[in-house]
Amino acid sequence: MSRIGRRSFIRTAGVVGATAALASCSTDSESGSAAPASTGALSGTATLTTWGTEQEQAAFQKIAADFQAQRGAEVRIEVLPYDQIRTVVDRRLQAGEPPDLFRVSYTDVGSYASSGALADLTDFMPSDFGDQFLPALWGAVLNENRPFGVPHHTDTSALAYNKAHFEAAGITSVPTSLEEAWTWEEFVEVLEQLRDADLDAAPFAFNYQLFGAYRWFNTLYQAGGTVLDENLEAVTLDTDQARRALEWTRGLYTDGLHEPSVLVQRPTYPDEIFPTQKISMIQTGDFLIPYLEETIGSTFEWGVTYLMRDEGEAADLGGNAVVVTEEAPNKAVAAEFAKFLVSAENMKYYCEQATVLPVRNDLVETELEFAVRPELLPIFQQQAATIPEKLVQESTSRAFAGINQALIDNMDSYLADPDSDTDGVIEALTGAIERALQG
């Protein structure tokens, strides 16, 4: 499995990008050919519907206040629970009462854009507007070469661990570089030490719940597997690598190494349990650092290390875009706010406050001053370089929402049942993903 450096990630993603359109957006300009800023006065109100941690909400509020001060129009920030936002936004779109803007994962943009729910922002943007962003993520907001949103940030996963539990289990060191990341075998040994230390805590839990189900693909890719073929048209799960990834994941449950109640379909999130010290280590996203830090406080010390690896390294492409709806009551304000949100200054501010990674070329090499536990972010930044190129393509494909749903629908019965058939779940996943590909 090829690994790509941070800069080369930018370049190569531009070449192989998720869509054919992506190629036309690739650029070697990392200075970001800044589009002329819009400065005209605006009036009226627009609503941005989002989810988010307190830090994310506060950052949105601050940027909206700045926008109003500069442009005159108000942008109201409406916050919904994460696991309800898609249903609520869908119903509002269906009822013809959509928010002006909403936050959406890169994996969902394609399905909204192709259904006609989103506004084509071509007329609101200079032709080189997309050159400012990492090509892969700019490609994720394109549909038939036309922009339907703006890439806002990206994030990925790493391992957060309870230092006291590690010490009690006799684990004296953790990997301090990608090269030292635990192999699957070493990782299992660590979990066994935690289990055998009788800590009254589950050793580990994955963060692949609901809309994050695709994070299981980290494991699949670490084993050398893929989801789709090179053309993103056929499912490639009927492989030894996929079997190994599935059986290894289930083995963590059957061997008492994974918290049994943390599965895929139910919203029992490991980051909610980790602060109670009932789980010793979790796979978690960088955007949860402020939440974890605030919730854990001084209860115990915790750290972050790199994801485990097998045949190769792999991490998930997280992050979100902001899109404008086709029937937005105030489309002009919405489009201007979307552009304002991803200006260098505002993206930097948002990323620093929310501890997520920027997607502008001119911020990639910039030293960000993260508000919370800044020493942890370099680990996520380095881990982001292990996001496989192929996974980027798959994650930004139009069918990815359906692929994610296939995992939600099929993984739990496999993981929770030690006697379930690996070939059976591969067949079920393949069938469901094929239906998603067919639309």
Add this chain to the structure above:
Amino acid sequence: MTAVEDTRRSRAPGVRAPASIPRRPLLNAGRRAEALAGAILTLPAVVIFTIFMFIPLVLTLWYSLQRYSGFGSPEFLGLTNYADIFADPTFYRALTNTLAFTVVSVPLGMALGLGAAVLLNRVMPGRTLFRALFYVPVVVSGVAAGVIWLRLFDPIRGILNQLAPAFALPTIDWQASAPAALVSVIIVTVWQGMGFGMVVYLAGLQGIPRELYEAAACDGATGFTSFRRITFPLLAPTTFFLLIYSIIVSFQVFDVVYILTRGGPGDATTFLVQYAYDQGFNQRRQGYAAAIGVIIYVIVLVLTIVQWRLQRRREDL
């Protein structure tokens, strides 16, 4: 021109006039006023029924014949959605789950409701308070009840698993194991529904003449014999009503399942309505979901007709 004159002129030639023309204008006016008042009084109900029941029902039937994601224009498919459903193993799993849930939860809920009603039909201190306490879950929203029980069942932080070791009981992964997840849903729905059964049974119990119990006591009948020979047979109409009603409700269970298990693990607690929701809102297959809704509607309609006919037969007897 009056209505009477008009009637006379339109009579065919040679047809004999009636001896006298009925004097009905006053009566008709009264009936018209009565009919108008009736129409006005029923209008709100008719409007509400039309908007919230009839139109959605017709639309559901219409969407069940379409391929529709919720966006854009629907595509007419005819009966394809129904054909797909009857070839869909997950639908049969959802139907089986719903039937299993019904077979366990309905008798259990009715038995507990009857027990509570018999207990609280006696003169005892705090009777009204206990009746209210039993009834409170009925008026609690399903979502709120689901959230409360979700906390209780939480395998790590939930009080049930925290107390279990103190009573030498094993801890249970309520949501990770298929049987435990189904049991958790049954527990919550029975808890929520038994208060209704209790109230209905209480009404039935209070309709049984006291003299029957006094006569039975004179004949030496024990409490259990009185219950078996008097109470239970005389509550048969109530039991029948509750049985049909509870079956209908169990086919429509959704909110508690959505909050507690989301149909999982896998499809272990996927019931028909949960499956329709999943198809409609998660998979964005709203035509398919509408077709499942129509099938649920037909099942409930059949049960309602059975109840209605048997109820009428009993009343005729």
